[in-house]
Amino acid sequence: MAEPLLDISGLSKRFETPGGFGQKPRSMMAVRGVSLRIGKGEVVGVVGESGCGKSTLARLVLRLLEPTDGRLVFDGQDLTALSAREMRRMRRRMAMVFQDPYSSLDPRYTLEEVLGEPFRAQGLPVPEGRIAELLAQVGLPETMRGAYPHQLSGGQRQRAGIARALALHPEFLVLDEPTASLDVSIQAQIIALLQDLRARLGLTYLFISHDLGLVRYFCDRIVVMYLGAVVELLPAAATPPRHPYSRALMDSTFVPDPGQRRDLVGLTGEIPSPFNLPKGCAFAARCPRVTARCLAEVPLLEASGPHALACFNPLPEL
Amino acid sequence: MSAAGFATPVAAALRSRKGAVAGLWLAAMVVAAVFAPLLTPYAYDVQDLPGAFQPPGAAHWLGTDEFGRDLLTRLFYGARTSLSVSAIAIGISVLAGMILGAAAGYFGGRFDRMVTALVDLSWSFPEILVALILVAIIGPGVTGTMAAIGVAYLAQFTRLARAQIMAIKSETFIEASRSLGASDGFILFRHLIPNTLAPVLVAGMLATGDAIILEATLGFFGLGAQPPTPSWGAMMSSGSAQLFKAPGIILFPGLAVAITVIAINLFGDALVRALDIRRRERTG
Amino acid sequence: MLLEVENLSVTIGRVTPLDGVSFGLDRGQILGLVGESGSGKSLTALAVTGLLPLIGGRVSGGAVRFQGKDLAGMKPAALRALRGRRIGFVTQNPMTALDPVQRIGAQVDVVSRLHLGLSAGAARARTLDLLTQLRIPEAAAVCEAYPHQLSGGMKQRIVIAMALAGEPELIVADEPTTALDVTVQAQIIHILATLVRERGLGLVLITHDMGVVAQVCDRVAVLYAGRLAEAREVRGLFAAPRHPYTAALIGCIPREGMAPGALTGIPGAVPSVTAYPPGCRFHPRCPRALPACATEVPALTGGALACLNPLEMPHG
Numbered sequence: 079m080a081e082p083l084l085d086i087s088g089l090s091k092r093f094e095t096p097g098g099f100g101q102k103p104r105s106m107m108a109v110r111g112v113s114l115r116i117g118k119g120e121v122v123g124v125v126g127e128s129g130c131g132k133s134t135l136a137r138l139v140l141r142l143l144e145p146t147d148g149r150l151v152f153d154g155q156d157l158t159a160l161s162a163r164e165m166r167r168m169r170r171r172m173a174m175v176f177q178d179p180y181s182s183l184d185p186r187y188t189l190e191e192v193l194g195e196p197f198r199a200q201g202l203p204v205p206e207g208r209i210a211e212l213l214a215q216v217g218l219p220e221t222m223r224g225a226y227p228h229q230l231s232g233g234q235r236q237r238a239g240i241a242r243a244l245a246l247h248p249e250f251l252v253l254d255e256p257t258a259s260l261d262v263s264i265q266a267q268i269i270a271l272l273q274d275l276r277a278r279l280g281l282t283y284l285f286i287s288h289d290l291g292l293v294r295y296f297c298d299r300i301v302v303m304y305l306g307a308v309v310e311l312l313p314a315a316a317t318p319p320r321h322p323y324s325r326a327l328m329d330s331t332f333v334p335d336p337g338q339r340r341d342l343v344g345l346t347g348e349i350p351s352p353f354n355l356p357k358g359c360a361f362a363a364r365c366p367r368v369t370a371r372c373l374a375e376v377p378l379l380e381a382s383g384p385h386a387l388a389c390f391n392p393l394p395e396l
Numbered sequence: 397m398s399a400a401g402f403a404t405p406v407a408a409a410l411r412s413r414k415g416a417v418a419g420l421w422l423a424a425m426v427v428a429a430v431f432a433p434l435l436t437p438y439a440y441d442v443q444d445l446p447g448a449f450q451p452p453g454a455a456h457w458l459g460t461d462e463f464g465r466d467l468l469t470r471l472f473y474g475a476r477t478s479l480s481v482s483a484i485a486i487g488i489s490v491l492a493g494m495i496l497g498a499a500a501g502y503f504g505g506r507f508d509r510m511v512t513a514l515v516d517l518s519w520s521f522p523e524i525l526v527a528l529i530l531v532a533i534i535g536p537g538v539t540g541t542m543a544a545i546g547v548a549y550l551a552q553f554t555r556l557a558r559a560q561i562m563a564i565k566s567e568t569f570i571e572a573s574r575s576l577g578a579s580d581g582f583i584l585f586r587h588l589i590p591n592t593l594a595p596v597l598v599a600g601m602l603a604t605g606d607a608i609i610l611e612a613t614l615g616f617f618g619l620g621a622q623p624p625t626p627s628w629g630a631m632m633s634s635g636s637a638q639l640f641k642a643p644g645i646i647l648f649p650g651l652a653v654a655i656t657v658i659a660i661n662l663f664g665d666a667l668v669r670a671l672d673i674r675r676r677e678r679t680g
Numbered sequence: 681m682l683l684e685v686e687n688l689s690v691t692i693g694r695v696t697p698l699d700g701v702s703f704g705l706d707r708g709q710i711l712g713l714v715g716e717s718g719s720g721k722s723l724t725a726l727a728v729t730g731l732l733p734l735i736g737g738r739v740s741g742g743a744v745r746f747q748g749k750d751l752a753g754m755k756p757a758a759l760r761a762l763r764g765r766r767i768g769f770v771t772q773n774p775m776t777a778l779d780p781v782q783r784i785g786a787q788v789d790v791v792s793r794l795h796l797g798l799s800a801g802a803a804r805a806r807t808l809d810l811l812t813q814l815r816i817p818e819a820a821a822v823c824e825a826y827p828h829q830l831s832g833g834m835k836q837r838i839v840i841a842m843a844l845a846g847e848p849e850l851i852v853a854d855e856p857t858t859a860l861d862v863t864v865q866a867q868i869i870h871i872l873a874t875l876v877r878e879r880g881l882g883l884v885l886i887t888h889d890m891g892v893v894a895q896v897c898d899r900v901a902v903l904y905a906g907r908l909a910e911a912r913e914v915r916g917l918f919a920a921p922r923h924p925y926t927a928a929l930i931g932c933i934p935r936e937g938m939a940p941g942a943l944t945g946i947p948g949a950v951p952s953v954t955a956y957p958p959g960c961r962f963h964p965r966c967p968r969a970l971p972a973c974a975t976e977v978p979a980l981t982g983g984a985l986a987c988l989n990p991l992e993m994p995h996g
Contacts, residue, residue: 182572199576200577345867
């Protein structure tokens with residue numbers, strides 16, 4: 079792996095719900111001890127279903143949420159040790175693209191003001207010509223400079239969101255399901271744009287998605303999360319998954335070829351409540367390969383070479 | 397930016413028929429209040445007892461009151477008191493409510509709980525009662541009336557501003573702003589307050605109508621502006637004794653209050669509609 | 681044929697967002713209705729279920745024939761009897777399709793009581809049976825629950841149960857899985873497909889995902905900006921798409937072993953209904969557009985292709 083840009087170790091986040099009338103305060107671990115190294119120029123995909131903690135992880139990495147435990151080292155600097163003011167400055171080097179292009183732009187401001195905001199937020203002057211440059215980089219016509227968000231299509235808004243993230247020349251982007259609320263045709267456009275920007279600007283991405291097919295196309299390495307924890311780390315996009323959950327995710331993708339019809343069964347059973355995790359493996363209740371040990375013990379993430387997984391009864395290696 | 401953002405819907409409101417008529421009346425009232433000395437040859441406080449109780453006629457368009465003072469003149473000067481007291485009181489109340497509500501909504505925590513408790517508490521009293529208590533403390537007169545009106549409506553604006561801030565706070569663009577390194581102050585003044593302003597200003601506008609009634613009520617009880625300063629409420633109060641002898645003395649200020657309040661409400665409705673259309677365009 | 685949509689046009693106010701759409705469906709078949717947002721898929725669903733008046737629209741041309749009867753000529757009461765009883769509708773968002781203050785059981789019961797005239801007891805027995813068939817564990821407990829107590833996938837299964845409760849012959853499902861997690865999506869699609877095969881129902885499956893179409897559909901109708909682009913049997917369509925739009929849509933799904941950069945999407949965006957371009961509506965985005973495409977509306981040839989410069993038929 080290339081020199082690490084971001085080193086995440088033992089990252090955890092606990093959310094507490096305050097007690098109300100007759101209700102006890104409850105707590106849940108949204109992210110449980112995630113460790114991950116992201117090399118310079120790498121695209122790491124985090125995949126999982128709703129409630130797996132992938133969006134929380136995205137926010138922890140930028141310290142938009144404060145981690146309960148663990149360390150974040152970005153380019154040699156411990157982010158968790160930075161003061162709020164220092165962290166704000168650090169955000170020039172890392173940025174985020176959000177899922178919903180409709181609510182991620184303030185309806186009151188024109189595109190020009192949206193793209194100028196990163197500079198204003200940092201107390202910097204907007205450099206001459208930078209707005210035009212950003213618009214060109216994401217493929218928006220210069221004539222849209224004065225447009226309000228409601229005048230843009232979903233794809234154009236997402237391009238604006240990407241341009242805003244690029245404004246301060248960051249090295250690292252967290253992409254939180256940037257295409258999940260777009261049409262497939264527009265999704266493909268945005269993915270192509272992100273690939274192009276990565277090549278031209280030498281960016282490093284943490285790409286959050288629920289779509290394993292897309293992640294396998296776009297990412298160099300893949301992290302599979304389930305209920306707040308990493309269950310498998312695939313060293314390459316093409317590595318066949320061995321964890322039964324990763325396998326189920328892969329079997330749930332719809333291959334666009336009627337010649338390769340799969341028996342689509344999905345997963346039975348329901349995800350356990352994060353407020354009340356089972357004693358053993360969190361996936362045991364839905365797992366087709368469950369053993370007695372899975373119900374009693376929590377499997378830890380163990381690496382055999384670059385491929386790591388947390389399972390007592392994984393699928394055989396191919 | 398926010399002034400310009402608000403000018404468009406105002407113009408749109410004026411383009412509707414109801415909005416235009418209401419706007420015209422309100423503009424006329426403001427002109428009457430501001431230019432009262434230029435619009436009438438009479439003074440509002442010079443008594444002419446032989447000329448008392450004149451019916452409407454060429455010299456006195458609306459007649460004279462029990463002291464022979466020109467009613468139209470007193471209506472104009474009354475508009476000064478009634479409109480300025482209401483508008484200033486509501487203006488201060490909107491500003492204070494906005495700051496309190498925004499701070500409570502944005503920072504949350506103990507401060508928010510305290511503000512919310514106070515707002516809830518004050519909502520359990522009728523506005524007139526709050527106003528009467530305050531006038532009793534500060535004493536009757538213009539200052540007391542303003543304070544009474546301002547405090548009576550403070551809770552309403554605080555609650556509205558807080559609710560708006562809470563709603564906008566959860567929008568992704570707030571998080572996006574934070575991810576770019578924006579400070580709390582930057583987010584508050586660039587995103588939260590501008591997005592809260594329009595609905596709070598509309599509510600303030602509508603509350604001004606209620607405030608005119610509240611001011612008139614206090615004036616009617618003799619707790620508002622003190623004689624000889626005319627206010628619509630005080631004029632009605634003195635006219636109530638002459639209800640059958642000279643109904644105009646109570647009727648004309650009463651009409652002025654009623655029509656002005658209706659005009660404010662109609663204009664407010666038109667404004668709400670204009671703002672709504674803009675919002676629908678955004679999301680649609 | 682169970683369902684025959686012939687040259688269907690829909691008008692809302694002054695605009696005609698759907699213009700000359702045709703397709704057909706037999707019992708035991710799944711028809712995929714695909715296209716990007718704004719292509720007229722949901723509008724077609726509303727026309728087929730007779731729900732157009734809800735959004736102030738009307739059928740302004742062509743016909744929707746269900747078992748040979750034209751829905752457009754039917755009285756509202758007859759349509760209501762048909763909908764729910766003979767035609768079931770599964771909506772996109774299971775989160776809002778259920779009444780939040782009624783228990784699940786009561787919401788499903790009411791359909792069979794209304795349309796099949798069952799007693800309360802018989803209706804509940806049927807509901808329990810349906811929920812079990814949809815592989816809902818502890819059906820009796822679920823009947824007593826309120827919608828907010830259930831997960832999204834569970835709610836969507838309840839919505840499907842409601843659509844099935846009147847024993848319909850046709851189900852129209854409008855993006856039934858977009859709001860759901862991937863493993864749950866697969867499960868719901870699997871349930872729907874099994875129902876069609878086992879009971880000989882017809883299913884119109886509206887989706888924007890060509891992957892879903894490839895996995896379960898028998899026939900496909902591709903819509904673009906309110907017009908039919910191409911309608912064919914699924915294997916042929918994927919093996920050799922003829923309309924450039926069909927080919928582009930298929931190309932938007934990442935596949936195993938696709939080279940980086942191979943996924944490019946379709947440039948531009950679907951025009952809004954008030955800004956449809958003249959000629960073929962796809963021509964501004966089409967890689968194969970000819971000068972004539974900008975002026976001439978391509979007619980539906982061979983029953984199912986509207987393109988002046990289609991991709992070649994494979995030889996042999």
